[in-house]
Amino acid sequence: MIQIQNVHKSFGSLEVLKGVTMDVNKGEVVSVIGGSGSGKSTLLYCINAIEDIQQGRIIVDEIDVHAKGTNQDRLRQKLGMVFQQWNSFPHLTVLENASLAPRIVLKLSKKEAVERAKKELNHVGLGDKFDEYPTRMSGGQQQRLAIARALAMKPDYMLFDEVTSALDPELVGEVLDTLRMLRDDGMTMICVTHEIAFAREVSDKVAFFHQGVIEEIGPPEQVIVNPQKEATQKFLSKVLH
Amino acid sequence: MGSSFFTPLSWSDSGFILTGVLNTVYISLVAIIVGTLLGLAVGFIRAEANKATNVLLGGILDILRSVPLIIQLILFSTYIGAIGHPLDPFVTGSIVLSLYTMAFMSEVFRGGFESVHQSMIVAGRSLGMSYWQTVVHIRLPIGLRAVFPSWLGVALSVIKDSALVSVIGYMELLRTSEQLISRTQQPLEILIGVGLFYFIVSYPLSLYGKYVERKMAI
Numbered sequence: 001m002i003q004i005q006n007v008h009k010s011f012g013s014l015e016v017l018k019g020v021t022m023d024v025n026k027g028e029v030v031s032v033i034g035g036s037g038s039g040k041s042t043l044l045y046c047i048n049a050i051e052d053i054q055q056g057r058i059i060v061d062e063i064d065v066h067a068k069g070t071n072q073d074r075l076r077q078k079l080g081m082v083f084q085q086w087n088s089f090p091h092l093t094v095l096e097n098a099s100l101a102p103r104i105v106l107k108l109s110k111k112e113a114v115e116r117a118k119k120e121l122n123h124v125g126l127g128d129k130f131d132e133y134p135t136r137m138s139g140g141q142q143q144r145l146a147i148a149r150a151l152a153m154k155p156d157y158m159l160f161d162e163v164t165s166a167l168d169p170e171l172v173g174e175v176l177d178t179l180r181m182l183r184d185d186g187m188t189m190i191c192v193t194h195e196i197a198f199a200r201e202v203s204d205k206v207a208f209f210h211q212g213v214i215e216e217i218g219p220p221e222q223v224i225v226n227p228q229k230e231a232t233q234k235f236l237s238k239v240l241h
Numbered sequence: 242m243g244s245s246f247f248t249p250l251s252w253s254d255s256g257f258i259l260t261g262v263l264n265t266v267y268i269s270l271v272a273i274i275v276g277t278l279l280g281l282a283v284g285f286i287r288a289e290a291n292k293a294t295n296v297l298l299g300g301i302l303d304i305l306r307s308v309p310l311i312i313q314l315i316l317f318s319t320y321i322g323a324i325g326h327p328l329d330p331f332v333t334g335s336i337v338l339s340l341y342t343m344a345f346m347s348e349v350f351r352g353g354f355e356s357v358h359q360s361m362i363v364a365g366r367s368l369g370m371s372y373w374q375t376v377v378h379i380r381l382p383i384g385l386r387a388v389f390p391s392w393l394g395v396a397l398s399v400i401k402d403s404a405l406v407s408v409i410g411y412m413e414l415l416r417t418s419e420q421l422i423s424r425t426q427q428p429l430e431i432l433i434g435v436g437l438f439y440f441i442v443s444y445p446l447s448l449y450g451k452y453v454e455r456k457m458a459i
Contacts, residue, residue, distance in 0.1 A: 048367055077369040087364035091382045100378060101368035146364075153368055 001025055001061065002047060002157060002190070008055035009042055016042045018212035019056070024157075024190055024205075029183050031199035031220075032192045034209030035235060040192040041084075043209075044159045047190070048079050061156065077105065080150030081159040084166050086142040088134030094121065095130040098149045106153065113152075120148040124178050140171030144178055151182075158182065160191040196239055200224045208232045250425045261417030262438060268331065268413060269400045272338035276399065277392070279339065280346025285376075287347060288354035305344035311405045313337050318409040334406035342399050349391045353384030386457050393450040397443050404439075414438060 002024040009017035016039045024030050032040045045051040047058055049065050049072040058065040063075055089097050098117035102108045108116065121127060124144040134142050143163055150158065160179065164172045176198050182189060183202050193199055199206055199220060206223040208216045210231045216223050227233045283302070287295055305313070318333045328336075357380045365375035385392075407416035418435045422428045 050363055050366065073366075073369050073371050076367055079367070081367040083360065083364065083367075085360055087358075087361050089361070089364075089379060089383070091386060101365075101370060104374055104378060105369040150368065 001059075002188075003057075003059040004043070004047070005059070006056035007043070007046060007053050007058060009039070009046055009051060009053050016212055017046070017053070020212075020214055021056075022207060022214060022217065024188065026156075026188050027186050028204045029189045029191065029202050030205045030207060031203040032190060032207045032209060033194070033196060033199055033223075033235075034215075038209040039212045040209045041161050044081065044161050044190065044192055048076060048081050048159060073105075077153055078156045079159060080153060080155035080157065082143070082146045082150055082161065082163050084162040086134075086139065086146040086166075088137075088142045088145055090133065090135050092134075093130065094126060094132050094134060094137075094145055097134060097145055098152045101149070102152050116154075117148070117152045120151040121145070123151070123181070124148045125174075138171055139167045140174045143167065143171075143175045147175075147178055147182075156188065158187055158189045160189060160193070162192050162194060164193070164195060194239070196224060196236070208235065210235070247424060247426045250421065250427050250430060254421060257417055257421070258414075258434075261412060261414040264331075264412050264417075265400070265403055265414040265438075266442075268334055268338060268406060268411065269403045271335045272342045272399050272403065273396045275335070275339035276342025276346050277396075279343040281350050283343060283347035284350025284352075285354055287351045302344045302347060305341055306348075310337070310341050310402055311408055313341060314405060314409050330406070330409050330411035333409055334403075334411045338399065338403060338406060341402070342395065345395045346392065349388050349395060350384070352391070353388035354380055355384075356387045357383045389457065390450055390454050393446065397446060400442060401439055 004020055004022045004024075007017050007020045008015065016037075018039075020039070020043060022030070032043065034040050042051060046053050047060070047065065049070075053066055060075060060078060063070060065072070065075060089100070092100060095114060095117055098121055099110075099113040102116050103110060103113040106113075118127075118130065121130065124147055126141060126144055126148060129137065129141065129145075134145055137145070147158075147163075163179075164175050167175065172195070176195065179189070179191065179198075180202060191199070191203070201220075203220050205217060206220045207214050208223055208227070208229070208231070216227060216229045216232045222228070223232060224236065227236060283298065287298055290298070314334065314337050317337050318328075318330070321328055321333065361379055361383065362375050365379045366372075370378070403413060404415040407413055407419070410416075414435055418431045422431050425431070
């Protein structure tokens with residue numbers, strides 16, 4: 001379970017998160033929507049300990065992410081993260097991209113790491129690309145590689161930061177299909193996304209971020225279909241029309 | 242006294258020339274290897290260090306890069322002689338040439354480290370890699386590929402610059418050829434031969450560099 005408790009985060013004098021509280025239970029899919037600069041992506045970076053927080057706590061399976069003494073490298077093994085930019089390692093083949101971290105972080109033997117990587121690559125439909133270099137692949141394929149690379153660490157949670165935003169429109173579908181598949185596998189996911197229809201379809205909960213706080217949170221039928229708050233209604237009327 | 246004081250170039254000189262060739266290769270290799278390793282360390286420190294450290298290091302490197310190598314060689318060799326610790330010309334030449342090479346290599350490597358985008362490193366860290374694992378498995382291989390052509394350019398110029406070590410008495414190819422010229426009075430043949438040697442060493446290396454560059458441009 002991920003517990004986010006009154007989290008404040010500033011970059012210099014700019015306060016991006018102004019007291020965010022939210023729980024994500026095991027097996028849940030939570031979508032985070034909201035305008036640019038509302039703090040959605042920053043929250044993911046804080047959960048993954050890439051960014052510090054100034055106040056509040058984030059607890060992942062009883063571990064306080066930002067407490068002194070927390071082994072953040074080990075914590076990140078629980079939390080797979082995929083970014084807007086896929087960040088494939090260009091000097092490695094697809095198979096090496098997906099087997100590197102299991103090999104050097106989890107200290108698996110090369111054979112085990114490769115087997116694990118192959119399984120995840122097959123899962124995301126890249127079974128025929130093992131020896132290809134990522135720069136020769138489409139954005140959608142590279143994003144699926146990034147997902148497989150994260151899954152090969154067998155994380156308990158997956159964090160998706162606008163994973164379709166940098167893709168050509170015709171490539172968005174294949175990545176969303178991969179996310180649907182993960183949901184069906186029972187993966188716990190937090191998806192920061194602009195794909196409102198997708199959020200409505202896959203999420204157990206939708207959180208609408210506005211000016212650094214969660215303005216509205218609840219099942220998609222409430223937040224997306226029948227928003228209670230004015231800010232949510234305004235945002236949705238802008239993005240849906 | 243009919244026979245000349247000068248004797249023409251002959252096959253028996255080949256051993257002497259070979260010594261010069263080997264010494265040139267030897268000191269170039271030392272300078273390239275030491276300069277590369279030091280340059281890698283200094284380049285990494287510069288890419289990671291704060292502004293104050295960078296200003297200090299940058300100043301030292303600027304001096305090494307801006308003062309002509311021949312002056313550095315003479316100054317260093319004279320200085321250590323003057324303080325009573327004269328060194329073998331090979332050692333003196335290796336130290337100066339290595340530091341000079343380091344100054345250029347460090348800038349090449351700094352550029353390489355800085356060319357690896359922060360998001361790539363964040364991606365590594367988010368997979369649970371430690372700071373040093375991202376350095377070894379992401380920044381080094383990606384950065385080094387990016388700067389390989391520049392590295393080769395510096396290495397090739399070091400081979401040619403090694404000729405200057407002759408001024409402090411190291412018996413490399415240029416100095417052996419100067420001695421042969423003063424004995425044989427055949428400067429044209431000898432200098433063409435020496436020039437050819439540098440070309441024969443450098444050109445295939447530069448071709449190889451282009452080949453590797455093409456291969457890496459995946």
